[in-house]
Amino acid sequence: MSKSFPLTLALLLITLLACSQDFAQQFKTLSAKKDTAGQAKILSDWAVASPNDPELFIAYFNYYVRKSMSEVISLDSTQKDNQALVVTDTGTGKPVAYLNASTRYESDILQKGFDFIDRGLALHPARLDMRFGKIYMLGKAENYPAFTSEIVAAIDYGIEINNVWLWEKGKPLEDPKVFFLRALQDYIMTLYNTGQDDLLPNMREISEAVLSHYPDHVESLSNIALTYLITGAYENALSYLSKAEQLAPQDIIVLNNIAEACKRKGDKQNAIVYYEKIIRYGNKEEKEDARQRIKTLK
Secondary structure: OOOOOHHHHHHHHHHHHHHHHHHHHHHHHHHHHHOOHHHHHHHHHHHHHOOOHHHHHHHHHHHHHHEEEEEEEEEEOOOOOOOEEEEEEEOOOEEEEEOOOOEOOOOOHHHHHHHHHHHHHOOOOOOHHHHHHHHHHHHHHHOOHHHHHHHHHHHHHHHHOOOOOHHHOEEOOOOOOOHHHHHHHHHHHHHHHHOOHHHHHHHHHHHEEEHHHOOOOHHHHHHHHHHHHHHHHHHHHHHHHHHHHHOOOOOOOHHHHHHHHHOOOOOOHHHHHHHHHHHHOOHHHHHHHHHHHHHHHH
């Protein structure tokens, strides 16, 4: 009996894997056809056959995300993206308004998706694709407090598991730490691109969480400096940028931000010193830009 158990278990695992793949493929096909009734039926059958399958929770999440979405057309005085339709004055031919399309998310329906992904993460906490999917949608829904909290939680959990993250279908990631930290920069940019100064503390919180575990992470030092640079706290910005420069003395972003901080606080001499460093280390375009800035300062 004991000898047959491993073989029996292996056969069971193979059966469950095949079952999962079959349901996932059917769900994908029905999603492409936008057959919501068929998707609901597959999800129900899948939940009976393999209730703890991580792909099931992802499918449920995607199902409710799509169900929550609706497109809204608005007439605005500004163009929000390149896809907007332009309304012109028939006499002058000049733009007078824009028809912008945007996506709205029904919060109650979207929350059902979050509930499923949370259940999946409780069972499979190392699935980084599930975490990133949730974070992405929190950003789309503009729930920035939860967006920030989820990112910080992922940073802390990554330390617990030594960044042994899993991705789609449970596959291990190559260079997971590098992958993870690079992805965080995209989330920082999500906050930055809103143009909302009240989200600068969120950028700072994420970057400080990274630095609490990786004190030599240049990008996070630069991110925090940027938040202070935007608000005019130049000495605070330079404090972080100085640390970043010690770690990466040829980093053009760091050197440019130091030059900008010096220029804004009226220290033209040191601004020129750092633009000259960019001329020394930068590419052709960066060198030319630095030369023009020096000319302006002089």
